[in-house]
Amino acid sequence: MPELPEVETSRRGIEPYLLNKTINKVTIRQHKLRWPIPKNLPALAEGKKIRAICRRAKYIYLKLDNGSIIIHLGMSGSLRICTNKTPIEKHDHIDISVTGNKILRLRDPRKFGCVLWTTDDINEHKLIRSLGPEPLDDIFTAGYMHKKARKRTCSIKSFIMNSHMVVGVGNIYASESLFKAGINPKRKAGSVSLARFEKLVNAIKVTLRESIEQGGTTLKDFTGGDGQPGYFAQKLLVYGRAGEECTQCGESVKQFVQQARSTYYCTQCQK
């Protein structure tokens, strides 16, 4: 479950091996991901130079002269840098080989991820054009969220997880941010005051920023043998801690299912 910090860490990890390299070959072993990998992807990408490796929300894209390869890691996807000697394993679905004998390899056991192609500006792509702001961008403010939430009856948790409002807040960080802000995850989005959005927006930024920094310090070995990038040792305050004592008040942390996802919170600290 790569959250945004893991995706950004992946981008930074692969960038040095791919930037300004030319794609020699694209090998697709499994077309059937969330959406099919385009059959003509090799024809479109081979021989082209990678001009940039970027990220928008949880999408990573490789910018070529004639378009972009869009990659999403879904729930279980991971990227690693291999050579032609690295053994291919069961869920290694696609290889993008570049000059210098390096291969960008996508592994995704659950196939929730995708690899797509667009010739348009990336921001015009169907999956990307309607996304909300990046959480660390200055335009993501309490004022913005407060305005968006007006009259919204959905829970504040599903509101902050809605990528049309803000991107990059996955299930784990939603629980963590709401705890830090002292807001009950069941509360209707429209009933959260501007002052409480200040706390919440700040909590989201702090949580994500810390994780990205941690990713920088514990940067995965993208070319290593095991290759499976591990997730950061998170210092999680409530997530996954049902029955344990709240770090603030000692009350036992509660878990329930919300929109088919586990939510963790403290009934004392979050109102």
Place this chain on the structure above:
DNA sequence: AGTGCGGCCTGTCCGC
């Protein structure tokens, strides 16, 4: 327009 849910998919864990 907003809300909520189904579905995609496989590895891991638990109980019998």
Place this chain on the structure above:
DNA sequence: TGCGGACAGGCCGCAC
């Protein structure tokens, strides 16, 4: 020990 079933979750697309 082996096996079946529940569970995990990002996020689109659809139905209401």
